[in-house]
Amino acid sequence: MPHRLVLTDKIFLGRVCRGIEPDKCIIVRNPTVSRDHAVVRLTRDGVEITDLSKNGTWVNDVRMAPGASRQLADGDCISLGGTAIIRISHPQAAPLPSATDTWGEQTAIKPAAAFITSLVADVRGFTAFSQHAESADVYTFIKAIFARFTTIVNAHHGTVKDYIGDAVFAFWEHPDGCAGDYAVSACQAAIDQMRSVPEIHRQLIRRGLTVEPPRLGWGLTSGLITLSHFGSRSADLALVGDCVNLAFRLSSMASKTLPGPIVMCAQTASLVSARLPLVDLGNQSIRGRAGEEHLFGLQVT
Numbered sequence: 194m195p196h197r198l199v200l201t202d203k204i205f206l207g208r209v210c211r212g213i214e215p216d217k218c219i220i221v222r223n224p225t226v227s228r229d230h231a232v233v234r235l236t237r238d239g240v241e242i243t244d245l246s247k248n249g250t251w252v253n254d255v256r257m258a259p260g261a262s263r264q265l266a267d268g269d270c271i272s273l274g275g276t277a278i279i280r281i282s283h284p285q286a287a288p289l290p291s292a293t294d295t296w297g298e299q300t301a302i303k304p305a306a307a308f309i310t311s312l313v314a315d316v317r318g319f320t321a322f323s324q325h326a327e328s329a330d331v332y333t334f335i336k337a338i339f340a341r342f343t344t345i346v347n348a349h350h351g352t353v354k355d356y357i358g359d360a361v362f363a364f365w366e367h368p369d370g371c372a373g374d375y376a377v378s379a380c381q382a383a384i385d386q387m388r389s390v391p392e393i394h395r396q397l398i399r400r401g402l403t404v405e406p407p408r409l410g411w412g413l414t415s416g417l418i419t420l421s422h423f424g425s426r427s428a429d430l431a432l433v434g435d436c437v438n439l440a441f442r443l444s445s446m447a448s449k450t451l452p453g454p455i456v457m458c459a460q461t462a463s464l465v466s467a468r469l470p471l472v473d474l475g476n477q478s479i480r481g482r483a484g485e486e487h488l489f490g491l492q493v494t
Contacts, residue, residue, distance in 0.1 A: 198219060200235060200240065201235070202235060203232055204217060205219070206219050206250075206271070206278065207220065207221070207226060207229045207245075208220065208226040210229060219278060221273055226246070227245065227247050227248070229245050230244075230250065231271070231273065233265065233280075240280060243260075244257040249420075252265070252271055254368060255351075257352065258352050261353075263347075265280045266280070267281065308366075308416070309365060309366050309418055309432070309434075310367070310376040310378075310415045310461060311440040312364070312379045312440065313361070313441050314360060314361045314411050315410050315411075315444035317407075317409060319335070319358070322334070330402055333397070334407075337393050337397055338393055338409075341389050341392075342386050343361070345382050346361075346382050349378045350378060351365045352364055352366070364432065365379045373464040373468070376465050377464070377468055380457070383413060383455050387454055387455065390407055391406065408448070409454065410446065410449065410455075411444055411454060412439070412442065413457035413458070413461045414457065414461055416458075416460055418432050418433060419434060421433075436458070442481070443456045444456075446477075446479070451477065451488065452490060454493075455491040456488055456490055457488070457489050457491060458487075459487040459489065469492075471492065472490040473489055475488070
């Protein structure tokens with residue numbers, strides 16, 4: 194039976210939500226839901242959800258980045274532990290059943306197999322730039338890139354997993370198995386990121402930085418991974434699989450040992466070839482890997 198709860202300040206979502214009044218929390222009795230899984234709050238800009246979980250929170254079937262916040266529009270659907278929670282403007286309130294604090298002490302960490310498309314954007318020459326630039330300038334430089342690239346990933350319904358040194362790592366889960374739409378979204382995100390670089394450079398110049406235009410390489414791969422946790426923090430989400438490692442390798446090779454700024458594996462190419470123009474790069478040796486990989490470049494006009 195559905196229940197409604199009025200949001201006046203904050204609503205906590207979780208398996209226990211210890212110490213929270215019943216009219217301020219939604220309890221989801223599922224061992225994969227964290228005791229304090231997420232919080233929905235009113236802000237000056239509207240309604241915002243923040244992920245606090247171990248196993249993930251989805252909004253409109255898109256996984257939130259661990260620990261991230263995002264705005265909720267009317268009709269947006271939050272998913273956790275098999276439960277759907279929908280934001281509806283001005284609902285009629287109905288009380289939720291009272292919650293107890295006795296349902297489980299440990300969140301069950303649930304390793305899950307998932308098919309994903311990975312996107313890694315790698316900044317060129319960052320080490321040399323960092324060696325000679327002021328730390329404040331290095332921060333301004335990399336923040337401008339990361340902020341724009343994150344906005345683009347979000348616009349294409351992907352999830353930013355990490356900012357690793359000078360690289361942005363994002364991924365798209367394929368909830369229905371191996372599906373081309375998600376791989377195409379990842380490719381479009383890479384294209385939009387590449388096209389945004391001149392404006393990022395102009396933005397840096399306006400801020401008084403004397404820098405060369407940023408140079409980057411993009412790697413795209415698709416395949417099965419295991420998604421779980423290595424550490425104790427909600428942000429310690431781990432994506433383990435060969436395709437993730439390969440994406441980082443390809444990003445470091447694009448526009449260097451391989452022609453073109455956006456390079457992808459054969460699996461990704463098979464998912465997008467009917468909708469995007471590709472260049473066959475043939476079989477290529479990759480440092481640290483046995484054998485060769487059949488690679489493709491993404492043509493961008």
